[in-house]
Amino acid sequence: MDLGLSEEQEMLRKSARDFLQKECPKRLVRQLDESDEGYSAELWHKMAGLGWMGLAFPEEYGGSGRNFLDLVILLEEMGYNIVPGPFFSTVVLGGLSVLAGGSEEQKSEFLPKIASGEIILSVALTEPTAGYDAASIKTKAIARNGKYVIKGTKLFVFDAHVADYILCVARTKQAKNPEEGITLFLVNAKSPGVKCTLLKTLARDKQCEVVFDDVTVSANSIVGRRDAGWPIVKNVLRRATVAKCAEMVGGAQAVLDMAVSYAKERVQFGRPIGSFQAIQHYCANMATDVSGSRFITYKAAWKVSENLPADLDVAIAKAWSSEAYGRVTLSAHQILGAIGFTMDHDMHLYYRRAKAAAIVFGDADFQCATVARELGL
């Protein structure tokens, strides 16, 4: 058993932290949060230059051939520093879907372009029911003259407004089992009938409504097999859920660091507030939450990376990390007091993201329901 990072992973972590501190200062984060695009092309290409986009892709597809755990370490750092942009959508949701389900041709075409930073992907899964289950997929794709016509509304779709391709999860067959009859289509975002509307959100992350209004796509755009797309979605959701936990761990660590350093500097009653037990105990609880989230996330990530059955561990990690990150940000706000309630301070950038991260891919209650099912209840 080894709960630590390899030398290579330590190097990756350190280089990511150094790079992001320099290249993605909070000034840029704020600017991007406030913009419509939500990403910087310059930073995007620099990240691609470091090999981040292709980190977990095999070398034959332009990647570095590292594993999912390495990607998790990178995402933890991206969560620590906050990196606005479509990395998660493109690499974790889109890239891993193509890698998991794509044909040789699709992999050869798309993965190198993702790795080089040339294209941005978005995955259109959720709909107005906002659920992550197969039954929530109502968007239809109807076969017509050897092509498919997609019709439906996708909601809470991250980064679709800047995407070159949108991976649309659509229903191609009505079956008793809602997990049957689902097909994935990699749709050119410029296709006629695709309409993206940016939603204004708490985290100022870039979520969209994407309407597919009779969008015609070729049969070649199917990723995986027709009617058998759901297992790919499940596979990718499992990875994405752990990846989101890793971001949360990084974010929670940053919040803890911020709160602790403030508690050491801020003087009231003639002494640093960090010398008061009330504040110390907040910090101790935060540190315990961060540490708990980290190791439970690593365990789930390791299981996923090893292709072991991981549904229980992934649900445990997300159930715990969602709530833990929430508690950590709330305590930090309490420690920071009024300064934390200003737009000038960085704290709200994390608080907003903690809320969004808790919900995406299923909140703690949703994950607990999965845990209960996995326990055979």
Place this chain on the structure above:
Amino acid sequence: MDFKFTEDEEKFRREVRQWLEQEIPQRWIELDPGIWEETEESWALAREFQRKLGRKGWLAPSCPKEYGGLELSHMKRLILAEELAYSRAPLSIEVEVTVNWVTPSIVLFGTEEQKKNYVGSVAKGDIIFCLGYSEPNAGSDLASLQTRGVEVGEEYVINGQKTWCSYGHLADYCWLAARTDPDAPRHEGISIFIVDMKTPGITVRPLINVLNRHSFNEVFFDDVHIPKENLVGQKNKGWYQLVIALDFERSSIGYAAANQRTIEELIKYAKETTRNGEPLAKDPLVRNDLAQLVVENEVARMMAYRIAWMFSKGLHPSYESSMSMVFISEVMRRTANAGMRILGHYGELDRDSKWAVMNARIMRMCLSSLSIGVGGGSNEIQRNIIAIRGLGLPRK
């Protein structure tokens, strides 16, 4: 990163598990004494079992072989502790104190003779120590302890009162912290002694715990003469020895493993019990409660694994142990709470009722879990340690 145990470790786990299945006495299983619930009968069974454990070498897994230990790897010690607790093996808190605190301290600070005398006997399961730390006015503020040890010729003479001495009425020796220099700053005048509990001048008075059992005691030392060679380590350096000992092997894995067993029993109960014609396991609130417990206990288990892993890497966890301790203590209280919610009125019944369920484990746990998070350093003190040692927050 690798969360797998090696084949050799898995083999060891199977060996331990199989041995425990065979060796835990049936009578012990019938008595099912939970933490702080030992009786004279269960104590006798535990002592006998301890000798069996000793013969396997599992009572001194960490100690050097020359003193009867096994020098097991940290991971195997973790596995051993996990399996012992999960199987509810006949052990008391004092065995853990003796094995995890006292013997490693003797190995680290004791004389050659002390190592030979005491470590070997602990390893064989022949002797048990009780802790003589707390006093009526020295609890969380342990360094304010007042029990005096005065050097007179070839002896030390001990006077004072200790309290909360768990199993002091049954232990063979007391691991005593006493003040040997009242004029020195308070952390610099404390020494550690081994005191034979049969020494004249020692009076043990029972204190009855909330489970209505006699598990701890007040111990009075009235001109107790002990030989000089029973001083452990350096005179007046006892506080530092004691603080180092507090960091030994406190992964809290035993609590997490024991709690896992209880959660599994609650899950089984929910699956097998119907209420208003519906299985309890279909009740969304029950499902959520149980899932939440599983989530929290798994986090606790990983925290404990982390401690063992750190030791295995030659690192020295300190505040990490406090995190683990605080966390599992609160998970256990929440387990008792959730258990009560799930069992409802049935959770209130003691074991002598024919209506009792789960052998009244939840009602007993409601009481016993009050002690976890207090004993061995309260959660407030543990949080201070996390904040000051772990996060570097200022004392003043």
